[in-house]
Amino acid sequence: MKPEDEQPSEEELREAAALAAALENEPAGGGAPTDALETAALLRHARAPLAVPPAHAPVVAAHVAPALEARRMPRPRRSRIWIAISVVAPAAAAGWLFLAQSPMRAHRHPIQPKIHVAPPAPSSGLLAAQAAATRSGDAPGVALARLDREMRAYRRQYHEGLRRVHGGAR
Amino acid sequence: MTFNDPAWLDQERRLLGELRRGDRTAFSRLYGAFAQPLYARVLLPKLGDRQTAEDVLAETFRIMLEKLDQYDDRGGSIWSWLATIAANKARDVERERARRGQALRGFALLSAPLLDAQPPGPGDDAGDAARMQAAVARVISEINPRYRRALTLRFLEDRPRTECAELLEVKVATFDVLLLRALRAFRERWQAITAADAPAGAGPASLPVSA
Numbered sequence: 001m002k003p004e005d006e007q008p009s010e011e012e013l014r015e016a017a018a019l020a021a022a023l024e025n026e027p028a029g030g031g032a033p034t035d036a037l038e039t040a041a042l043l044r045h046a047r048a049p050l051a052v053p054p055a056h057a058p059v060v061a062a063h064v065a066p067a068l069e070a071r072r073m074p075r076p077r078r079s080r081i082w083i084a085i086s087v088v089a090p091a092a093a094a095g096w097l098f099l100a101q102s103p104m105r106a107h108r109h110p111i112q113p114k115i116h117v118a119p120p121a122p123s124s125g126l127l128a129a130q131a132a133a134t135r136s137g138d139a140p141g142v143a144l145a146r147l148d149r150e151m152r153a154y155r156r157q158y159h160e161g162l163r164r165v166h167g168g169a170r
Numbered sequence: 171m172t173f174n175d176p177a178w179l180d181q182e183r184r185l186l187g188e189l190r191r192g193d194r195t196a197f198s199r200l201y202g203a204f205a206q207p208l209y210a211r212v213l214l215p216k217l218g219d220r221q222t223a224e225d226v227l228a229e230t231f232r233i234m235l236e237k238l239d240q241y242d243d244r245g246g247s248i249w250s251w252l253a254t255i256a257a258n259k260a261r262d263v264e265r266e267r268a269r270r271g272q273a274l275r276g277f278a279l280l281s282a283p284l285l286d287a288q289p290p291g292p293g294d295d296a297g298d299a300a301r302m303q304a305a306v307a308r309v310i311s312e313i314n315p316r317y318r319r320a321l322t323l324r325f326l327e328d329r330p331r332t333e334c335a336e337l338l339e340v341k342v343a344t345f346d347v348l349l350l351r352a353l354r355a356f357r358e359r360w361q362a363i364t365a366a367d368a369p370a371g372a373g374p375a376s377l378p379v380s381a
Contacts (some may be wrong), residue, residue, distance in 0.1 A: 008347045012347060012350065013343070013347065015350055016343070016346035016347040016349070016350040017343070017346060019346065019349070019350050019353075020331060020342075020346040020349070023324075023331075024331075033350070034275060035353075035354065035357055036350055036353040036354060036357075037275040038218075038275045038276065038277050038279060038280055038357075039277070039280065039353040039354070039356055039357040039360070040275075040325065040353055041218035041275050041276060041277040042277035042280045042281060042306070042360075043306065043321060043325035043326065043353075043356070044325050044328075045214060045218070045277065045302075046302050046303055046306040046325075046326075047325065047326045047328070050209065050210035050214055050298055050299045050302060051206065051209075051210070051299065052205050052206055052209045052224065052227065053224070056205070056224050056227070056228075057198075057201065057202075057205075059224075059228060060201060060205070060227065060228045060231055061194075061197075061198070061201075063228040063229070063231070063232055064197065064228070064231050064232045064235050067232055067235035067236055068192050068194060068197060068235060069192065070192075071189075071190065071191060071192030071235065072191070072192030073192075
């Protein structure tokens, strides 16, 4: 620290002029000494409370509103995706197997006439079980078990129909 | 109450749970708790400009909402995470200013030892400001009377430099030199006092710099 009455050097005069310009936000303030600028900032902010103005709250609320709104939007539940996969994948596999084996079966039994057996109409219990399995979000286990029972009953019914037409061969 | 107080931590965890579902009331309460300490302890000291500090504060809360699902809750307060977001954002602004050659400076190096001596808490309206003002008053009272007068006129009373020079009966260029010396005298005394008062480990390095 220099005594206040000491003659300033060229360097100090240049620093003082740059500081004065910087405090006035003038372009010439670019070379102002950092230590003096930091101290000036501290003193300037010390004269008023370091408080966020109350008017800032609604500004922030508006700024974050889209991010808040995005959090309020419901997201697709994973369990529903898995239910859809568990229904579609076996059906696709069964369809592929049926198509792949059809030519071989036709080759083995070329002269057998085709007998169409219409599948039975699904029961109201089966439809209700399907609907429940699609809806059940967080506890799909119970609904899927019920759907499985209903599907077994339906398949039994269908196979009985096939046996009646084909004379109980299977 | 500080952010590490168990009563606050319970409340904070509940509010964060509600905020994850987009609850506006929870956001308002968290803003009320964290905005002031983020502004007074991190943003204003780093940036030295109120308007920029307010802009970065708003951006800090937006980033918080966007990244909330990535926040790793280890049982402590979200304060450190928020302070890191704010500090990183302020650093981006500082870099941009430096690139444009702007002279505006913050005062974080000077204020950190004083403010870090007291752990932050929800709201924390008056404490930080009162400590800063008391420390400034103390340091000003301990420096050369002519320097004290120059600093008081220019910064505490916010007078133009021509008027300050007139009141001190010197030329404007002489006042500029006087002010530079006064600022350096103030800084030297400030650092001596705050270093003596700060607990071990307090200071600018105590703020984590990355998430």
